[in-house]
Amino acid sequence: MGSPVVLGIESSCDETGAGVVRGGRLLGHALASSMDEHARYGGVVPEIAARAHVQALRPVVREALDDAGLGFADVGAVAVTTGPGLAGALQVGLAGGKGLAYALGVPLYGVHHLAGHVAADTLAHGPLPDPCVVLIVSGGHTSLLLVRDLVRSPIAHLGDTLDDAAGECFDKVARVFGLPHPGGPAVDRAARTGNPRAVAFPRPLAGSPDHPYDFSFSGLKTAAARWAEGHAGRALPTADGAASLQEAVADVLTRKAVAACAEHGVGTLVVVGGVAANSRVRSLAEERCRAAGITLRVPPLRLCTDNGAMIAAVGDLLVRSGAEPAPLDLSVDPSAPL
Ligand code: KG4
Ligand code: ZN
Numbered sequence: 001m002g003s004p005v006v007l008g009i010e011s012s013c014d015e016t017g018a019g020v021v022r023g024g025r026l027l028g029h030a031l032a033s034s035m036d037e038h039a040r041y042g043g044v045v046p047e048i049a050a051r052a053h054v055q056a057l058r059p060v061v062r063e064a065l066d067d068a069g070l071g072f073a074d075v076g077a078v079a080v081t082t083g084p085g086l087a088g089a090l091q092v093g094l095a096g097g098k099g100l101a102y103a104l105g106v107p108l109y110g111v112h113h114l115a116g117h118v119a120a121d122t123l124a125h126g127p128l129p130d131p132c133v134v135l136i137v138s139g140g141h142t143s144l145l146l147v148r149d150l151v152r153s154p155i156a157h158l159g160d161t162l163d164d165a166a167g168e169c170f171d172k173v174a175r176v177f178g179l180p181h182p183g184g185p186a187v188d189r190a191a192r193t194g195n196p197r198a199v200a201f202p203r204p205l206a207g208s209p210d211h212p213y214d215f216s217f218s219g220l221k222t223a224a225a226r227w228a229e230g231h232a233g234r235a236l237p238t239a240d241g242a243a244s245l246q247e248a249v250a251d252v253l254t255r256k257a258v259a260a261c262a263e264h265g266v267g268t269l270v271v272v273g274g275v276a277a278n279s280r281v282r283s284l285a286e287e288r289c290r291a292a293g294i295t296l297r298v299p300p301l302r303l304c305t306d307n308g309a310m311i312a313a314v315g316d317l318l319v320r321s322g323a324e325p326a327p328l329d330l331s332v333d334p335s336a337p338l
Contacts, residue, residue: 003320004076005068007061007100008312011093012085012113013139014038014049016056018064019309020075021316026123028068029309032056039181043171050088057096064308075104077325079315082110083336084140090332098328107325111314113306114141114338117272118150119317120303120310129268132297133158135257137281138273139167139184142253143338144213144260147270151317155338158260159213162205166249166275169217173224173245177238187242188278194243196280199227201248206255213260220248250280258288270297277304 003023010017019029034052038044065071080097083090094110101108118134134145142161164172167184174183179190201223204216224245228236253275261269271285276298289296303310 003316005070005074006077006079006312006315006319007064007075008111008308008310008315009057009061009078009080009093009097010113010116010306010308010311011053011057011089012081012083013089013306014044014052015306016053016060016093017306017308017311018061019307019312020064020068020070021123021309021312023320024122024127024316026309026313027070028064028066029307030060030063030067031307032060035182042175042181044086046086046088049086050092053089053092057092060308061096061100072104075100075106077107077109077315077319078104079109079111079311079318081113081116081311082330083113083333085113085334087332087334090334094330094332098330102328108328108330109315109318109323110326110330111311112336112338115150115314116310118147118270119313120307121270121272121297121299123309123313124299124303125297128270131264131266132268132270133257133261133264133266134270134272135253136273137166137253137271137275139171140165141273142166142215142217144257145338146264146266151314151321151323157338159211159215159256161215161217162211163216163218164221166215166217166253167273169221169249170245170275172221176225176228177236177241179238179242184275184278187246190239190242191246191280192239194237194239194241196243196247198237198240199244201244203248203252206252213256215252215256217249220245246278246280250278250284253281254285254288257285258292258294261294262292268295268297272299272304274305277301
């Protein structure tokens with residue numbers, strides 16, 4: 001018999017994603033994005049995102065199944081993101097997932113978006129070791145977690161951001177630097193030709209004994225804005241600013257993540273979420289993990305940013321762990337805690 005084919009649906013922000021996973025293996029996936037529609041507003045507009053999900057959901061699900069060489073009749077379970085995220089956007093995916101599960105007569109599973117980011121890595125590198133330290137860095141979250149069994153045991157928060165998320169810092173500073181939305185990838189691109197030591201941006205909470213594993217990015221964001229303002233009337237050396245900002249973010253993230261592994265005697269660090277796509281976060285994590293004798297796992301780029309495959313991956317873990325399916329009156333939770 002084996003485990004069933006799980007169809008995963010993601011719609012928490014501006015990406016409509018569907019993925020097909022069975023027994024820990026990614027069989028197919030598809031993604032549509034309303035990113036370009038938000039660009040002129042400088043950030044994600046919730047109503048535009050929700051409307052775009054309505055249009056994209058059916059074709060994206062179809063495309064993911066086609067990619068897997070499967071049809072609706074092959075689907076054995078449906079997993080859908082219930083939060084955290086934009087309420088209207090989440091509702092579109094959940095309604096679609098419920099309708100599909102009901103029509104196909106298969107169980108429905110609600111999935112936490114951040115658990116999805118963590119599970120994304122299993123599709124590339126197999127089951128997570130128990131325990132592992134997970135650095136989750138996205139547009140809305142920045143946390144250091146101690147993970148044992150992702151779907152069975154409680155997740156311990158070693159630290160969190162006290163203010164902005166790392167991705168939010170990239171996005172907001174990019175706007176000040178005149179770079180396009182989304183800011184993270186734009187900063188990454190601009191940084192390629194810049195000097196990471198050009199500007200001495202602060203490393204907030206880097207050596208804080210009270211907050212060894214917490215983060216703070218709002219001061220860094222302000223420092224970058226001040227630096228840009230200081231060039232009023234002159235050309236902004238954007239590449240140097242971008243490289244220096246990226247270096248500061250990558251430095252605090254990886255320093256704390258590696259220290260958390262060392263203190264907890266954990267041999268594996270997993271870095272996930274949209275900011276795990278950042279080239280300097282990846283290379284510095286690699287460098288520091290190698291020096292500390294820690295195994296580093298980072299998903300390939302397309303599995304770092306939001307996608308449906310990661311939601312299917314959690315659904316697959318839930319099914320295989322014998323978890324109870326969700327009732328059909330399952331609702332979204334836009335600020336769901338992990
Ligand atoms: O995980 P994700 O796709 O969505 C959320 O759950 O938030 O993360 C999106 C965030 C955005 O802030 C985006 O700017 C950032 O990830 N991001 C990056 C890069 N690619 C995406 N930040 C820095 N460098 C990148 N290459
Ligand atoms: Zn995300």
